[in-house]
Amino acid sequence: MQESHGTVVLRYGHRPGRDDRMTTHVGLTARALGADRVVLPDNAGQSAETIRDITDRFGGPFAVELRDDQRAFTGGWDGTVVHLTMYGEPVQDVEGEVRAAHADGPLLVVVGGEKVPFDFYEEADFNVAVTNQPHSEVAGLAVFLDRLFEGRELEREWADADRRVVPMETGKRVVETGEADGSDGGAGGDGSDRGGGA
Amino acid sequence: MQESHGTVVLRYGHRPGRDDRMTTHVGLTARALGADRVVLPDNAGQSAETIRDITDRFGGPFAVELRDDQRAFTGGWDGTVVHLTMYGEPVQDVEGEVRAAHADGPLLVVVGGEKVPFDFYEEADFNVAVTNQPHSEVAGLAVFLDRLFEGRELEREWADADRRVVPMETGKRVVETGEADGSDGGAGGDGSDRGGGA
Structure with missing residues (x-):
């Protein structure tokens, strides 16, 4: 969205075939619910194509990026890193703090796919749980973004649709x-x- | 949740193999975010098994039901029917009305899988869109439930975990x-x- 600072969603890990649909849904959810860009592993080309196609037809701006250096990308992020995980702190307890951090700079939201390496939990500024129950990375991302933007993302206008x-x-x-x-x-x-x- | 009236999620349509993971995520999201029960098509036995297994380990109460008469089930629902669709009215505009209806009786939330027949749009009490953009039925369900329960579902306690x-x-x-x-x-x-x- 046209917030003061960018919001990027990174899908960590992808198994071609098995994860195609989930990775596509992560990207489409990021787009629909207010993120500016999604970063996918470079083996997720099919998902990237679908997300770009939807953006071409339904509007943007929204960027889709494939990268082979996801770990370096998260490590080098100049801003706040949120890692969504069922083991983290309740979203309702930390969302205010995350919003305050985002007011000061860009935000990277990491959505796990394959197992996220343990040291990533230490690297993230926030490990955030949308309930401490197993459910869906797509559901977690959706609730997190809706709360992050406090519903403003639902009123977004789309360009070039x-x-x-x-x-x-x-x-x-x-x-x-x-x-x-x-x-x-x-x-x-x-x-x-x-x-x-x- | 232990709300005054029950909240049931129905997954409309399922293609075994291709939809297994999405249907499982619909069910797990329903459980984690405050519904009391999920109703799946009777060919979604594998998803039902996964959801029941999670409920056994992480707690309930949460019911999983397989039915071959989904259309009759929705038609005979004694309460309010919400159909989640990108063609519907904005969730932020109608959520208050849905909550008011739910205060008076049980709520059935229908999540499309395969194409939902057109007359279902007329049968539903509310056609609700979480943005009018294509994204994910799991994301739509998650945001809808979080707003329906106004975040109370995040504080739920689990029994028999x-x-x-x-x-x-x-x-x-x-x-x-x-x-x-x-x-x-x-x-x-x-x-x-x-x-x-x-």
């Missing part, structure tokens, strides 16, 4: 951007829904 | 339940992390 979903009480409506009051995109729109958006 | 994660600033600590101050469970605990909990 080809299409836009018009919220409706019932039914599906997608308009081509530029149309003041376009026709119902219905099945012609991004019919997949992706279960997504919610 | 074999083990409990102790929140820590750094590191991993899992204690066997009953131990007043158990030893570090470390790798001996549920080391998988599942990227989970956050």
